[in-house]
Each structure stands twice: as C-alpha cells, then as structure tokens.
Amino acid sequence: xxxxxxxxxxxxxxxAGIVFRNGTVLTMDAAKTxxxxxxxxxVGDKIAAxxxxxxxxxxxxxxxxxxxxxxxxxxxxxxxxxxTAMRGYGADWTLTQYxxxxxxxxxxxxxxxxxxxxxxxxxxxxxxxxxxTTVDWSxxxxxxxxxxxxxxxxxxxxxRFVFAYGNIHAGPWEWASSxxxxxxxxxxxxxSDMLGFQMALDVTGDPEFxxxxxxxxARDLGLAVTTHAGVWGATNDDGIRLMFENGCMRPETxxxxxxxxxxxxxxxxxxxGGSVSVSTESEQSCGQGYPPSWILRSHAIPxxxxxxxxxxxxxxxxxxxxxxxxxxxxxxxxxAHALNxxxxxxxxxxxxxxxxxxxxxxxxxxxxxxxxxxxxxxxADVVLIKNDRSPVMFPLLNPYGHVALQxxxxxxxxxxxxxxIVKYEHQVLGSELAAARSGIEATVEYLQSxxxxxxxxxxxxxxxxxxxxxxxxxxxxxYRSAATHGN
Ligand SMILES: [Zn+2]
Numbered sequence: 001x002x003x004x005x006x007x008x009x010x011x012x013x014x015x016a017g018i019v020f021r022n023g024t025v026l027t028m029d030a031a032k033t034x035x036x037x038x039x040x041x042x043v044g045d046k047i048a049a050x051x052x053x054x055x056x057x058x059x060x061x062x063x064x065x066x067x068x069x070x071x072x073x074x075x076x077x078x079x080x081x082x083x084t085a086m087r088g089y090g091a092d093w094t095l096t097q098y099x100x101x102x103x104x105x106x107x108x109x110x111x112x113x114x115x116x117x118x119x120x121x122x123x124x125x126x127x128x129x130x131x132x133t134t135v136d137w138s139x140x141x142x143x144x145x146x147x148x149x150x151x152x153x154x155x156x157x158x159x160r161f162v163f164a165y166g167n168i169h170a171g172p173w174e175w176a177s178s179x180x181x182x183x184x185x186x187x188x189x190x191x192s193d194m195l196g197f198q199m200a201l202d203v204t205g206d207p208e209f210x211x212x213x214x215x216x217x218a219r220d221l222g223l224a225v226t227t228h229a230g231v232w233g234a235t236n237d238d239g240i241r242l243m244f245e246n247g248c249m250r251p252e253t254x255x256x257x258x259x260x261x262x263x264x265x266x267x268x269x270x271x272x273g274g275s276v277s278v279s280t281e282s283e284q285s286c287g288q289g290y291p292p293s294w295i296l297r298s299h300a301i302p303x304x305x306x307x308x309x310x311x312x313x314x315x316x317x318x319x320x321x322x323x324x325x326x327x328x329x330x331x332x333x334x335x336a337h338a339l340n341x342x343x344x345x346x347x348x349x350x351x352x353x354x355x356x357x358x359x360x361x362x363x364x365x366x367x368x369x370x371x372x373x374x375x376x377x378x379x380a381d382v383v384l385i386k387n388d389r390s391p392v393m394f395p396l397l398n399p400y401g402h403v404a405l406q407x408x409x410x411x412x413x414x415x416x417x418x419x420x421i422v423k424y425e426h427q428v429l430g431s432e433l434a435a436a437r438s439g440i441e442a443t444v445e446y447l448q449s450x451x452x453x454x455x456x457x458x459x460x461x462x463x464x465x466x467x468x469x470x471x472x473x474x475x476x477x478x479y480r481s482a483a484t485h486g487n
Contacts, residue, residue, distance in 0.1 A: 016059035017043040018416065020384060023065025024399050025050065028072050028358045028373040032351065034399060040070050042380040045419035050374060063414055068386025069399055069407070071354070072373050073132025073160075073417065074317040075361025077277040078226065078256045078306035081122035081136040082115045082150065085443045089460050090311040095233070095286040097462050098311070102140075103168050106459070109450050110140050112149035117439035119150050123157035124436055125315040128428050129409040130383040132160055132417045133361065133371060134315070135277075135306070137200050137226060137256070139166030144180045151188050154195060157432070158422035160381065162365055164226050166200030172214035176201070185221055193370055193379065194418060197221075198254075202228045205238030215248040224252035224366065226277070230261040231288040240265040249274060254364050256306065257282070258296070259289025266299040275302040275364040278356070280323040282308035291327040293356075297347060304360040305353070314409075321353040321404040350400035384414040387426075 018041075025038035027050065041049040041056055049056075083102075090098060101107070110118075119136060126134045136154060141147045147165060154161045165185070167175045175181050176199065189197045199218045203211045218225050225248070229235050240261060243249045251273030258269065258276040269276065280291040296303055305320040307313050328348040336343045362372025370379045385407050387393050392406050415423035422429055448456050 016057045016061075017041060017048065018061045018063060018380075018419070018421065019054060019056045020063050020065040020070045020382070020414075023068050023070040023384065023386070024396060025374065026069060026071040026354065026399055026403070027375065028355060029375050037066075038070070040374055040382060042382065042416060042419050045379055047374055047376055047378050047380050047382075049376060063384065065384050065386060067388065067393060067396070068384050068413060069396070069403060070374070071383050071385065071403065072358045073371065073381030073383050073415065074130050074357045075133040075304065075365070075367075075372060076126065076131050076306050076315065076317060076320075077135045077254055077304040077361050077364050078137050078279060078308060079122065079126075079134050079315060080139065080309040080311075081134065081153075082110065082118040082138060082140050084122035084125065084310040084315075085110075085114055085118035085440055085447075086311045087121075087314075088310070088312075090309075092460075092462055093286070093312065094462075095231070095288065097459075098286065099234075101459055106447070106451060107140055108142065108169060109447060110142075110146075111446075112143070112145045113439070114443040114446070115140060115146050116149040116153045117436070117443045119153035120157055120432070121436045121440050122310065122315060123154065123159050123161070124428055124432055125310070127158050127415055127417070127422050128412065129314070129316045129318070130385070130412040130415055131315055131317055132381040132383070132415065133162070133365070133367070134159060135162040135164050135198065135226065135254075135365065137164045137166065139168045139200055141165060141167045141175075142169050144184055147181075147184050148188075151195075158420070158428075158430075159417055160194050160371065160379075162196040162198055164198035164200035171210060172199075172201035173210045173212070176214035176217040182217070182221070185223070193367070196365065196367070198224045198226050200226050202231075202235055203239035203243055204234075205236060205242065207238075207242075209242045209246060211242075212246055212248070215243075215246070224250070224254065226254040226256060228257060228288075229255040230258040230265065230292070232260045233287075236260065237262050237265045240268055244268045244272070252366055254304070257288040257292075258301075259283050259292045261292075263299075266295065266301060270299045270301050275304060275360075277304050277306045277364065278320075278324060279306045279308040280320060280327050281313045282306075284323065284327060285312060290331060291324060293324055293328045293348060294331045302360060302363055303356045304364040305356045316409050317357045318403075318408050321350075321357055324348075324353050324356065325350065325404055350398070350404040353404050354400050380416050380419040382414075382416040383412060385411050386413040387411040 020040045025035040039054040249272035253274040359372040
C-alpha cells in the first residue's frame with residue numbers, strides 16, 4: 001500500500017486564499033455570532049477574516065455563498081470506519097447480532113486491505129456530508145499490519161482524523177502492553193493536528209479491573225481514552241466505578257453512549273470533566289439505552305455527536321442532529337405525559353445540537369482552540385450548505401433550525417479542510433471515489449466467499465420474532481364478513 005501525502009494534486013487549494021461571499025455565517029463562537037450576508041476569508045490553512053464586504057488579497061478565489069449557510073466543519077467523535085465495507089448490511093440488527101457477527105463470528109476475517117478499504121470509503125463519505133473531523137474508533141486491529149493499513153487510509157484521504165486504536169480480539173491489557181502497539185504509536189504519531197491518537201477500549205466490570213494496565217499505558221503515552229460506557233447488557237455502572245476508584249476518569253475521557261447509567265455514574269463523569277459521545281440513531285436501533293442527552297443536561301455533562309457505524313447508519317451528522325432533537329423532545333414529552341402534564345417549552349434547541357456537532361466535538365477531542373468554530377486564527381475547516389436547485393433552501397429564516405431539521409448531506413456544496421477545498425459544487429474532488437469503490441468491491445467479494453452464500457444471507461436477515469396481536473374488544477362489528485356478503 002503506498003502512502004500518499006495530503007497535498008495530493010487532486011485536492012485544489014486556494015492560491016492566494018479563498019473567500020465565501022454573502023452567506024449566512026454561523027460562527028459557533030462563544031457569543032454565537034451569526035452574520036447575515038457575511039464573508040469568511042481563508043488564507044493558507046487558517047481563517048484570516050470574518051465580516052461583511054471583506055477586502056481580500058488579489059487572486060483570492062471567490063465562492064458565492066448567497067442563499068447558503070457557512071458553518072464550521074462538523075466533528076464525529078465515534079465511528080468504526082473499517083465497518084463501512086459492510087454498509088447497510090446490519091440494517092435490521094440489534095446489538096446482539098452485531099456482537100455475534102463482528103466479535104464472535106466474522107470480525108477476524110478482515111484483512112489489512114479490508115480495513116484500508118473501509119476507512120477510505122468512510123473518509124470520503126464524511127467529507128461528502130460536511131464532517132471534517134472523524135474519530136476512527138478502530139477496534140478491528142488484530143495485527144500491526146491492520147493498524148498501519150487503517151492509518152495509511154486516513155493519511156491518504158481528505159479530512160482531519162483522530163485514530164482511536166482498539167482490538168476486540170484481545171484484552172486491552174494485552175494489546176496495550178505489547179511492543180507492537182507502543183512502537184506503532186511512536187512511529188506514526190507525529191503530533192500533527194491532521195491526525196490525533198486515542199486508545200479505544202471498554203471496561204467490562206471485572207472486579208480485578210485488568211483494564212488498569214491499558215489506562216496506565218494511555219497515561220504514559222499521553223493519549224486520551226474513548227470507551228463504550230453505559231451500554232445495556234455490555235458495560236455498566238461497575239465499569240465507571242472501577243475507572244473512578246482507580247483514577248482513570250480524566251477530563252479528556254470520552255464516554256460513548258453512556259445511555260444506561262445511574263445518577264452516581266453520571267456524577268462521576270461530570271465531576272471528572274469527561275464528555276459523552278451521543279450516538280442517537282445507534283442507541284435507538286441497537287439497544288444501548290435511551291439516547292441520553294436529556295439526562296446529560298441535568299448533570300451538565302458536555303455532549304458531542306457520533307454515527308457509530310455504517311453497518312447500520314451513514315456518516316451524516318445532519319441525521320445525528322435531527323434524531324437527537326427528536327429523541328430528547330420525545331423523552332421530555334413522554335415524561336410529562338406520565339405525570340399528566342404538558343411541555344410547553346422544549347429544553348433542547350436546534351442551536352444546541354449544532355453546537356454538539358461542531359464545538360462539542362472539538363472540546364471532547366481537545367481541539368477547541370483549533371477547530372469547531374469559525375474564528376480568526378483557527379484552522380479553516382469550513383462547510384457551505386447551499387443548493388440552488390432545492391426547494392428546501394428557502395426561506396432561510398432560522399439558520400440553526402435550517403441546519404438541524406431542513407438541510408441534508410446533498411445540500412453540502414463546498415467543504416474545506418485545513419484551508420484546502422476537498423468538496424466543491426457538490427462533488428468530492430479527486431478520483432478517490434473510483435479507487436474506493438474497487439477496494440470495497442474486492443473486500444465484499446472476499447467476505448462473501450469466505451462466509452459462503454447461506455451465512456452471508458442469514459447474517460443480513462435475522463429472524464423476525466412473532467408478533468402477538470392483542471385481543472380487540474371492538475370486533476362485534478364484523479365489517480369484513482359484512483362486506484363479503486354485500487350487506
Ligand atoms: Zn461504537
């Protein structure tokens with residue numbers, strides 16, 4: 001596998017700079033500044049100016065943002081990018097089927113080239129949807145070659161990434177202590193803000209807390225830990241308690257899902273400064289627990305958003321914002337109805353979920369001084385939402401509401417990462433898509449032949465449980481037989 005630089009000629013940059021003109025600018029800065037008919041000037045890899053009718057250097061490329069929204073690139077804090085090779089395969093799975101398929105049956109089939117193929121497609125998918133930073137929660141790394149392949153894909157793809165190293169086929173205390181892992185981090189972590197590193201591991205609640213060794217390695221290497229916590233049937237309050245008692249809960253720790261925890265565990269997360277990656281679509285379908293934004297709010301725990309895996313869902317944070325608003329409000333209404341009360345004002349606002357998808361992610365990853373908002377001096381990760389052919393782009397009255405509940409990935413017109421244009425006029429630039437397609441086709445063909453046709457089909461189509469149709473007291477009007485007899 002050859003390594004290509006990020007500056008591959010296929011990605012066009014602005015020579016003197018790039019200016020977005022006359023857009024609705026959602027800065028997502030601390031004051032939540034919104035400009036109508038605003039401009040954003042990018043020079044090199046940074047945001048150079050934000051304002052109205054900006055004077056720009058000669059030769060600056062102009063992008064007409066009129067009728068559109070200019071906002072920071074979105075940030076996904078938990079995504080198993082390697083699983084994109086199985087896109088949509090598990091649409092009807094629960095978490096149980098997922099665990100059986102990946103952990104017990106077929107996860108080991110994935111070769112380094114399959115990890116590469118999944119990561120590369122996932123990276124392009126993120127850019128297409130306006131997601132400029134993605135945490136690759138990479139837990140299929142059976143060998144150093146798998147890890148190198150995952151990293152090769154990230155380094156040769158457009159986008160900013162955080163590589164969260166994990167391996168579901170060994171205990172974290174085993175792989176974290178291995179020279180292979182530690183050498184890989186030393187070899188490939190160059191300190192670049194285009195590619196950060198985390199450790200991805202789960203705490204099962206074993207009273208011996210064998211995971212302690214992995215947390216110690218994380219501390220020694222200066223890496224944050226990201227962990228699936230509060231997952232119904234898998235990780236619970238015991239894991240949080242063990243982490244807490246052993247001093248392993250830190251401000252940079254990211255708790256993924258955190259959907260089924262006690263108040264005590266939420267207090268521990270809040271008190272140690274950690275944040276939660278809410279993966280609403282996943283929690284709703286798979287069964288980790290009810291999407292927790294409603295309870296995180298009452299503990300003042302910071303939230304970021306994530307899409308989890310394309311084996312069910314796509315890398316589209318518009319749908320994360322939308323589903324999170326819906327789930328939160330749904331919970332709030334139902335809670336009130338149970339008390340015979342009525343919610344007249346919603347706690348969770350469109351502005352909040354746009355913040356979760358931008359600054360929320362930046363804060364969770366320790367990147368708040370670099371990305372997540374449009375501010376002078378920050379890295380130029382910029383998204384223009386604009387679609388002149390869409391009836392959904394006007395009127396543009398409430399920009400946060402427009403982003404959260406109206407726009408979709410097809411409306412992403414232009415994407416900049418680190419000042420480089422990587423999507424323009426609705427097209428991801430470069431010839432990467434064709435290469436990604438052939439890689440994925442080879443992986444799918446290989447997996448199908450290894451599994452055999454019957455197992456492949458069975459894996460995709462779990463049994464449907466019987467539905468018990470309830471007795472209905474209103475059957476005395478037998479309209480069906482009445483219709484048959486023509487009365
Ligand atoms: Zn996950």
